[in-house]
Amino acid sequence: MTAAVPDSPSADHRMCPSLDDNGIRKQRGSRLPAVSIALGALSVASFWVAGLGFLLGVAAVVCGAVATSRSAVADDEAASLRALLGVVAGAAGITVSAIALFPMPRTCEPRI
Template sequence: MTAAVSRLRSSVDRNEKRKQQRSRLPAVSIAFGTLSVASFWVPGLGFLLGVAAVVCGAIATSRSAVIDDEAASLRALLGVVAGAAGITVSAIALFPMLADL
């Protein structure tokens, strides 16, 4: 009976360690990308948030914890795409503002 309990505890401990080792960078990348698209009209802010999203997503895809987890890998890729969209939209919105200067 005690052997079964100890095996159950060890499997629970392994699952908890896996949950603790998950990277938060994919979620941060998505958040920065979303904020960059939403704040494209603020000069420079959307661009900087987009760059931060791309950097966080790129770093996240290089981590082994994210490479092993397909969902986290896709979240990191979504963050990179959202960051690139934020950079693009911010650059397009910046051109008319520069014409007025």
């Protein structure tokens, strides 16, 4: 026994998840929040490599800031929180890298 399949051309778009009910392509969410989180995590993990953690942290903050300025991310609460998490992780990576790159100088006083 075979299933009846409607032959209307409007039924074909139901098989494709990237189209809505009117046959118009849906706008996918931005990938920048996920990129921001990944760069922030890498910046924290690579703080000990001279300058790499700092640069990755700056890139994470920039990606997160650009992502929050987009309307697609601003309308989606989960994506907005991911972008904010990426900014925070990037800032943490910048801070940890700066501490590792520029340690506090010790003052050496001669013992008498």
